[in-house]
Amino acid sequence: MTYPENYKYTKEHEWVLVEGNTGTVGITDHAQQELGDIVYVDLPKVGATFDKGKSFGSVESVKAVSDIYSPVAGEVVAINDLLTQHPEKLNEDPHGAAWLIKLKLPSGGDLTELLSAEDYQKYIGE
């Protein structure tokens, strides 16, 4: 699976796509592979706010429950309802249809310390 060039990545295996003042957040293909079959996704409520690096939800697979950390600070403006009924989508299309949340970012958001697609793939050794 390709890692889109216009996404930014974290060492905790999340990605964020910033468009205007909206950031779409998901987990990486590498993360879903490591987790295995995902059975449940716990997402925050619309309106909740998170600081950069804070846990905003969790992903449960048959092996483990893992926290997901927000790559940027912001207020939740949408969550992906698809995942409540179909957590398996996260295994199938982690960089696309199975995004997790959309955040409203304070003035473009702080993208420092985030990795480019190339650097992230180096980091995970692909």
Add this chain to the structure above:
Amino acid sequence: MIKKVSPHIVQNEPLIFERSSPGKRGYQLPELDVPNVDAEAALGRQNVRGEIEDFPEISEVEAIRHFTRLSTWNYAIDLGLYPLGSCTMKYNPRVNELVARIDGLAWAHPYQPEHLSQGCMEVIAALENALAVITGMDAVTLQPAAGAHGEFTGLLMIRALQEHRGNPRKKILVPDSAHGTNPATASMVGYAVENIESNDRGMVDMDRLSRHVTEDVAGLMITNPNTVGVFEQDIKRITGLLHEKGALVYMDGANMNALVGVARPSDFGIDVMHLNLHKTFSTPHGGGGPGSGAVAVRDILKPFLPGPRLKRESDRWTWDYDLPQSIGRVRSFYGNFGVLVRALAYIMAHGGDGLRRATLDALLNANYIRKKLEAHYEIAYQSPTMHECVFSDDRQARKGVRTGDIAKRLIDYGFHPYTVSFPLIVRGALMIEPTETESKRELDLFADAMISIAQEVEDNPELVLQAPHSTRTSRVDEVTAARKPILRWKSSVRSAQAAD
């Protein structure tokens, strides 16, 4: 068609609900010899319970056979090695069961007066004392019902002490090699949790730790030996660092089977800890309880222990309720008393030398397994192994075989699987704890099975990926079970209605 083609031991068994024949009765009642009363008229309609819908209707012998057959499916420590890492699945001597069943102990009632309960109170006092000696601590409470309950009790006391000093503080530090319940406990007690990453020796990283230790930290929860089976060699420096900043150190004693009679946690600076009496001290673990998470504390925490406390008054025991700083009761009555009796019997039968020897044998067995398997599986950390060893499935993963597959294949060899995919800091973990009760012969059988599976992974990975082959059901669909759980049985009639 012939329905019975194999002995019961390998036959599958339907649910008892599916064995039901409507109207079938396994009893007969004598004729009514008193006037028949209409229950509804006498008691009121709301007080009359009707039939329980779909309750299985079968005869006595069918019920007996159903449950007896199911009982033959169990794997138990009485059948063989149970290498479930971190669980200390050791054999518990039958004599301790006998002692726990002595009439005066087994039938004691918690409300019977103190003067008739002196024997039970003596058992509690003697066990508190023995555990204080083993841990080097100053006082012990036997109330907590299990490990996580002990953690909760311990952290409540840390919080009470910090509040007493003027500030409850905000954080609890938890290394990533700690027991999985620790962060949840800290959170339950109202603390924020900060995770400390381990270093490449599988130990707490001193630099990272020192960056986290501030005046905001109420305490550290450490598991020693930790979940990778490694003794924290810097433990004295770790506890010193915390104490300098006025923080306390909690030790999760889940792995105490590696220390009893050899090292006392008080000597390396622990302030409060729990012991899983149902792991280390002779109560079968893994049966769903009851357990006991006895908590031992240093002097500074003694005023905060749960009440009531035992007190010696001239020649008898009495309960002291006058404990103004106590965190209060954490369990009805005095803990799971039967477990306490077993623990005391176990400790007294072994004596200090015996307990020490059991610990050394547990370490020897784990190291024996490590040496036998090291050539075939990747050991996660090179640090010395204590009571359990953790491998990763790195080598087998190259053939597409993961720890869960190897565990399923192990069932075909007649062993209970080891702990799978835990601790999380090891990729594809195989966590093996043989305990002291296994003979060299049993350990060799297990090691041979593991080596044989490693060979199968090389020669015929499909064989392992499809395992188990010798069980009634092979792989169950864990994914669908978790995504679309069916949590209770419904009759086919009602399932059909629900589907409409």
